[in-house]
Amino acid sequence: MKTKKANRYGIITIFFASVFMIIQRVLITATVVPEYAQNPTRFYIYNILLALTAVGGNLLALYMGYYANENVKKNFISPLGRMYLMYVLLALIINIFCLSVNIRDYWIILFPISQNLFGFAVSFLFVFASSPLIVTHLNKFQNSNIKKCFTLLSIFFVVLPTMFGKDIFSFSGGNNILWVAYLFLMGYVIRRFNIVSRFRYRFMHFILSGFFLSLLVILMTKVSMHVHLDVSTANRFSVPWSIFSVYYSVLLFICIERYNARIGSFKSSFKTISIFLVATQVATNWQVLINKISEKYKIAFPDSAFEWSKRILLIIGIYFSVCIVLALVICLVQKFAIYKWIERKLVFNSWFQLIDKLLKIKDWIYANSRLILSAVFYYFFTALQIFLLSDYRTKDRAISAVLTIFTQRQAQLFLNVIIITAFLLLIFLITKRFWYAFTFTLIIDLLLTVSTVIKVKLRMEPILPSDLLFLSNISEILSMISPIIVIVLVFILMILAISTFILQHRANKFYNLKISVKKRLLWIFMLLFLFSGLFWVNHQDSPSNLLFRFFKVDSQFYNQRKGAMINGPLIQFINNIDVKIMDRPKEYSEEKIKSIMKKYDKEATQMNESRKEWAQDQTVVFVLSESFSDPSRLPNIKLSRDPIPFVNSLSSKTTSGLMLSSAYGGGTANMEWQSLTGMDMSNLDATLPTPYTQLVNKQKVAPSFLNLFDESSAIHPYWGTLYNRMNVFKKFGFDTFRYLESPDGFKHLETIGNNPYVSDEASYNETLDKIKKNENRTQFIQLSTMQNRMPYDNYYEENDFDYDGDIVTDSTGNTMRTYLKGLNLSDQALEKFILEIDNIQKPITLLWYGDHLPGIYKEDEFTKYPYNYRETNFFVYNNKYMDNNQKNEKYSLVSPYVFPSLALEQAQLKVTPFYALLTEVLNNIPATTNDPNSSSQNVYNGQRKFVDQNNNVLKESQLSEEQKEIIKEYMLIQYDLIAGKQYSAKWAMKRASE
Known part of the structure; x- marks a missing residue:
C-alpha cells in the first residue's frame, strides 16, 4: 500500500495549469x-x-x-515513448475528425519538433527526462551554494529582462528550455527550503x-498611450518571465x-496525469483543432459584456471537454492488443x-530493399514524365x-510512387516473380x-480512360505515329x-517470395480492395478522394494537360476514371x-404558326462577357x-x-457548354x-445550337x-475557331493600359469582321471575351470609380476599383458594337451575358x-x-441553358422540336443551379436547386404537376443525348427547314 501511495501525485496544480493553458488558447485564438x-474597459478586462x-x-x-x-531514482526516459504514441494517436484522431487533408499536418504528427509546434511540451519533456540526473547533482551542493546559484540565475533570467x-x-513566452529548467530549479528550491510551510x-x-x-496592465496601457500614442507596450509586464508574473506564479x-x-x-x-497533460497539450496546440473551433465560434466581441462572458466560458468548456474526451479515448485504446504491441516497440x-531500435529500422529497409529501390526508381521516372510534359524548349x-x-x-x-509500387507489389504477389512484375509495371508506365x-x-x-476505346482500332492509332517511334518502342520492349x-x-532464388499462401491471398485481397477506391476519387469526401x-x-x-504536368499522367488518368455523367431516369x-x-x-408546329421563316442571311451572336x-446589385x-450605364x-x-x-x-466553359447545348449543369453527376x-469527346454526336x-x-x-476548346468546338461542328495561337491568327489584339488581356473592343471588331464577310448564309457566332479576367492589378491610369462597403477586404480595394473601371470600358465597347451591328443590313440577334462574378469578394x-x-x-x-x-x-x-430558345424567341424564328421543349422549360420552370454550399467554385455539381425570382430555394415537390412533367421530359432528353443511347440525337439536330 505504501508503494502505491508513493506513486500518486497531487493533481490540483496540474488542473489549474491546464485550465490556464486552455483559457490562454481561447483568449488568443478563439476571440477577437x-x-x-x-x-477601453473591454480592452482592460x-x-x-x-496576464493572470x-x-x-x-x-x-x-x-x-x-x-x-x-x-x-526513477527512470524518466521510458515514459517518452508512451507519450509520443499518445500524441501521435490523438493528433491523428483530430485530423481525421476534422477531415484534414493537408500533408503538413500529418508530417507534424511524426516530427512535431520540425515545426516548433509544441515548444513548451518539448522543453518540459527534455527537462523531465533529465531531472533525475539534475537532482542527483543538485543534492550534492550545499544550501549556501544553491542560494547563490539561484539568486544569480534569477537576476539574469527574471530581473534584467523585466528591467529592460x-x-x-x-x-519565447515561457517555452524556452532554459526558462523551463530555471523554473524547475525554482520548484526544487521551494521544496528544499520548505518555503510552502514557512511562507x-x-x-x-x-x-x-x-x-x-x-494594475500594471492598466498603468502600462496609460504609459504606452502617453509615450507611443498606442497600446503596443500595454502587456510589457504580463509575460511569464517578468518578475511580477513569476512572483504571482510562485504564490499561486x-x-x-x-x-x-x-x-x-x-x-x-x-500514468493518468501524463495522459491528461498530453491531451491538454494536443488540444491547445494542434492547429487543425484550433482552426475548427475558431472557425465555428470566433466572432467579434458582442456589445453585451454578459454575452461576451458567456461566449468565453462556452469555448473554454468546449476545449476542456475535448481534453477530457481525448484523455478517455487514450484510456480506452490502451486496452487494445495492437496499441500495447506498438507501445512495446516504441518504449x-x-x-x-x-x-x-533505430538500427532495427535499417534492418527492415535492407529486408525490403527491392521494393524500396523500385519506389526510388519510379520516383525519378515519374519526375521525368512530368518534365517531358513541361515546357523545356530553352x-x-x-x-x-x-x-x-x-x-x-x-x-x-509520392502519391504516384505509392500507387505504382502498390501495383508492382500486387503483380509480384500474383506471379511470385519479382523481375516479371517489375518489367510489366515498367512497360505499362512506359506506354x-x-x-x-x-x-x-x-x-x-x-491519355484519358476514354482513349482506351480506340485500342480496338490499333492500326488507325499507329498510322498517326511516326514509324521511327514505333520501331524504337518495339525495340525497347x-x-x-x-x-x-x-x-x-x-536470380530466381534471391528474389523468391517467402510468404504463406494465406498471407499472400490476404495481401492480394487488400491491395485489390485499395485499388477499387480509384473508382471513387471524385466522390466528395470518399476515402480515396480525401487521399x-x-x-x-x-x-x-x-x-x-496542365493537370498531367502537375499530377503526373498516371494520377491525371485516374482522375478521369471516376466520371459518371448523369443518373439514369427511371x-x-x-x-x-x-x-x-x-x-x-x-x-x-403550334409555336411556329406565329413565327417567321429564317432569312437566308440570319445571324445570331452569343457574347459571353468574362466576369x-x-x-450595385450586391x-x-x-x-x-x-x-455600366449603357x-x-x-x-x-x-x-x-x-x-x-x-x-x-x-467555370466560364461550363456556361458556354450550357448555352450552346441547351443542357443543364445541375443535372450532371458530382463527378463531372x-x-x-470530361464529356463532349465521349459523345458519339454532340448536338448543339449551331446545328x-x-x-x-x-x-x-x-x-x-484551355478547357480543350479546340477539340470540343470541332466536335460541336464549328467551321472556324479563332484563338490567339490559331493558324489564321487573331487580327485585333489591342489591349488597354497595363491590362494584358485583349480588350472587349478588339474582340467585337474581330466579330464584326466575321459578320460582314458572311453573305446569304445563316450564321452563328460564339464570342467569349477576356478583358475582365482576373486578376485586376491597377491596369488603368485614369480611374475615378470607387465604392463604399465592406464586401471586399481593405487589401483588395484597388482590385475592386480596377474591376469597376474594366466594367465601364466593357460598357463603352458594347455600345460601339451595338451601333455597328445596327448599321449592318442583315438580320442580327445578339444574346449577351456575363458568365459569373469575379472571385474578389469576401x-x-x-x-x-x-x-x-x-x-x-x-x-x-x-x-x-x-x-x-x-x-x-x-x-x-433564367439559367444559361435556355439562351438558345430566348434568342429564337427574340428573333421570332421558327423552332425545331428540341427548342420547343427548351421554350417550355424557359416559360414554365424556375431557374436551376447546383448547390452553392457544395462548392463555390463548382468543383462538385452538388444537388440541383430551383431558385425563384426572389432568390428563394424551391423544392421539386413545390412545383405544379405541369412543371414536374416538363422537368421529367427535359431530364429524359438530356440523359438520352449525353449519357444514353442518343435515340433523340438526329431529332435534336434538326434544322427549322426540315
Missing part, C-alpha cells in the same frame, strides 16, 4: 482582441485575463521541480500579487500546494536502447521545370508516358523482355423518348457612380434579366464538373487549349447571399434591321 479606442492566466506553463515547471527529489522590457534570452500570509500575498499584476503554486498538503485527497497516478529505457525553362518538380510537386510524386507525350503534341491533352527473362532465371486531396492532387479538369426507354419527341413535334456583373455596397439603359428597352450562373469566380474535358445554321464560328482571344458575404453572387446581367437584342420584331420581355431569373 478588443481595440482600446473602441472599448481582456488583457488582465491574459499566462502562467500555466510556469506552474507545471514549478511542479516538476518541486516533486523531482521524490523521483530521483525585452526577451533578451529568447524565452506566512501566503493567500494575502497571492491576492495582492494578482491585483498588482492587473505555494497556495495550491499548501491546500493540497492539507487535504491530501486529490491525487492520481503518474525504450535508455538512450542506448533507442539507438538499438535551358532556363528546363531548369525552371526541374526546380518546380522537385520543390513544388513532392506530394504528387503511358510515350502515348501521353505523343497525344499532348497532337491534341494538347494526356524486346530488350526489356529478354533482359527480364535472363535476370529472373539467374488525393491529402497529396495535393489538383484535378485540373478544365486543362487536362422511365428512360426508347419508347418514352419517342413519345416525348412526338409530343414536341406538335408543340413546335461581367453589376456590383448587398452591403454602394458605388460612387454607375459603371447596359442598364439598353436592358430597359429590350428583352433582359438576370442569369443564374452555375459557379462563382470561374467540366463537360468540355441550326449554315455557318458557325467561335472566337476567343485566349489560348485554344467569403462570408458569398456564404450569406449565395445566389446573389451567382446572378449576372443578360439581354437579347435585335439590330435595327429587325426593329419591327423587337421584343421587350423581362425575366427575373
Whole structure:
C-alpha cells in the first residue's frame, strides 16, 4: 500500500495549469482582441485575463521541480515513448475528425519538433527526462551554494529582462528550455527550503500579487498611450518571465500546494496525469483543432459584456471537454492488443536502447530493399514524365521545370510512387516473380508516358480512360505515329523482355517470395480492395478522394494537360476514371423518348404558326462577357457612380434579366457548354464538373445550337487549349475557331493600359469582321471575351470609380476599383458594337451575358447571399434591321441553358422540336443551379436547386404537376443525348427547314 501511495501525485496544480493553458488558447485564438479606442474597459478586462492566466506553463515547471527529489531514482526516459504514441494517436484522431487533408499536418504528427509546434511540451519533456540526473547533482551542493546559484540565475533570467522590457534570452513566452529548467530549479528550491510551510500570509500575498499584476496592465496601457500614442507596450509586464508574473506564479503554486498538503485527497497516478497533460497539450496546440473551433465560434466581441462572458466560458468548456474526451479515448485504446504491441516497440529505457531500435529500422529497409529501390526508381521516372510534359524548349525553362518538380510537386510524386509500387507489389504477389512484375509495371508506365507525350503534341491533352476505346482500332492509332517511334518502342520492349527473362532465371532464388499462401491471398485481397477506391476519387469526401486531396492532387479538369504536368499522367488518368455523367431516369426507354419527341413535334408546329421563316442571311451572336456583373446589385455596397450605364439603359428597352450562373469566380466553359447545348449543369453527376474535358469527346454526336445554321464560328482571344476548346468546338461542328495561337491568327489584339488581356473592343471588331464577310448564309457566332479576367492589378491610369462597403477586404480595394473601371470600358465597347451591328443590313440577334462574378469578394458575404453572387446581367437584342420584331420581355431569373430558345424567341424564328421543349422549360420552370454550399467554385455539381425570382430555394415537390412533367421530359432528353443511347440525337439536330 505504501508503494502505491508513493506513486500518486497531487493533481490540483496540474488542473489549474491546464485550465490556464486552455483559457490562454481561447483568449488568443478563439476571440477577437478588443481595440482600446473602441472599448477601453473591454480592452482592460481582456488583457488582465491574459496576464493572470499566462502562467500555466510556469506552474507545471514549478511542479516538476518541486516533486523531482521524490523521483530521483526513477527512470524518466521510458515514459517518452508512451507519450509520443499518445500524441501521435490523438493528433491523428483530430485530423481525421476534422477531415484534414493537408500533408503538413500529418508530417507534424511524426516530427512535431520540425515545426516548433509544441515548444513548451518539448522543453518540459527534455527537462523531465533529465531531472533525475539534475537532482542527483543538485543534492550534492550545499544550501549556501544553491542560494547563490539561484539568486544569480534569477537576476539574469527574471530581473534584467523585466528591467529592460525585452526577451533578451529568447524565452519565447515561457517555452524556452532554459526558462523551463530555471523554473524547475525554482520548484526544487521551494521544496528544499520548505518555503510552502514557512511562507506566512501566503493567500494575502497571492491576492495582492494578482491585483498588482492587473494594475500594471492598466498603468502600462496609460504609459504606452502617453509615450507611443498606442497600446503596443500595454502587456510589457504580463509575460511569464517578468518578475511580477513569476512572483504571482510562485504564490499561486505555494497556495495550491499548501491546500493540497492539507487535504491530501486529490491525487492520481503518474500514468493518468501524463495522459491528461498530453491531451491538454494536443488540444491547445494542434492547429487543425484550433482552426475548427475558431472557425465555428470566433466572432467579434458582442456589445453585451454578459454575452461576451458567456461566449468565453462556452469555448473554454468546449476545449476542456475535448481534453477530457481525448484523455478517455487514450484510456480506452490502451486496452487494445495492437496499441500495447506498438507501445512495446516504441518504449525504450535508455538512450542506448533507442539507438538499438533505430538500427532495427535499417534492418527492415535492407529486408525490403527491392521494393524500396523500385519506389526510388519510379520516383525519378515519374519526375521525368512530368518534365517531358513541361515546357523545356530553352535551358532556363528546363531548369525552371526541374526546380518546380522537385520543390513544388513532392506530394504528387509520392502519391504516384505509392500507387505504382502498390501495383508492382500486387503483380509480384500474383506471379511470385519479382523481375516479371517489375518489367510489366515498367512497360505499362512506359506506354503511358510515350502515348501521353505523343497525344499532348497532337491534341494538347494526356491519355484519358476514354482513349482506351480506340485500342480496338490499333492500326488507325499507329498510322498517326511516326514509324521511327514505333520501331524504337518495339525495340525497347524486346530488350526489356529478354533482359527480364535472363535476370529472373539467374536470380530466381534471391528474389523468391517467402510468404504463406494465406498471407499472400490476404495481401492480394487488400491491395485489390485499395485499388477499387480509384473508382471513387471524385466522390466528395470518399476515402480515396480525401487521399488525393491529402497529396495535393489538383484535378485540373478544365486543362487536362496542365493537370498531367502537375499530377503526373498516371494520377491525371485516374482522375478521369471516376466520371459518371448523369443518373439514369427511371422511365428512360426508347419508347418514352419517342413519345416525348412526338409530343414536341406538335408543340413546335403550334409555336411556329406565329413565327417567321429564317432569312437566308440570319445571324445570331452569343457574347459571353468574362466576369461581367453589376456590383450595385450586391448587398452591403454602394458605388460612387454607375459603371455600366449603357447596359442598364439598353436592358430597359429590350428583352433582359438576370442569369443564374452555375459557379462563382470561374467555370466560364461550363456556361458556354450550357448555352450552346441547351443542357443543364445541375443535372450532371458530382463527378463531372467540366463537360468540355470530361464529356463532349465521349459523345458519339454532340448536338448543339449551331446545328441550326449554315455557318458557325467561335472566337476567343485566349489560348485554344484551355478547357480543350479546340477539340470540343470541332466536335460541336464549328467551321472556324479563332484563338490567339490559331493558324489564321487573331487580327485585333489591342489591349488597354497595363491590362494584358485583349480588350472587349478588339474582340467585337474581330466579330464584326466575321459578320460582314458572311453573305446569304445563316450564321452563328460564339464570342467569349477576356478583358475582365482576373486578376485586376491597377491596369488603368485614369480611374475615378470607387465604392463604399465592406464586401471586399481593405487589401483588395484597388482590385475592386480596377474591376469597376474594366466594367465601364466593357460598357463603352458594347455600345460601339451595338451601333455597328445596327448599321449592318442583315438580320442580327445578339444574346449577351456575363458568365459569373469575379472571385474578389469576401467569403462570408458569398456564404450569406449565395445566389446573389451567382446572378449576372443578360439581354437579347435585335439590330435595327429587325426593329419591327423587337421584343421587350423581362425575366427575373433564367439559367444559361435556355439562351438558345430566348434568342429564337427574340428573333421570332421558327423552332425545331428540341427548342420547343427548351421554350417550355424557359416559360414554365424556375431557374436551376447546383448547390452553392457544395462548392463555390463548382468543383462538385452538388444537388440541383430551383431558385425563384426572389432568390428563394424551391423544392421539386413545390412545383405544379405541369412543371414536374416538363422537368421529367427535359431530364429524359438530356440523359438520352449525353449519357444514353442518343435515340433523340438526329431529332435534336434538326434544322427549322426540315
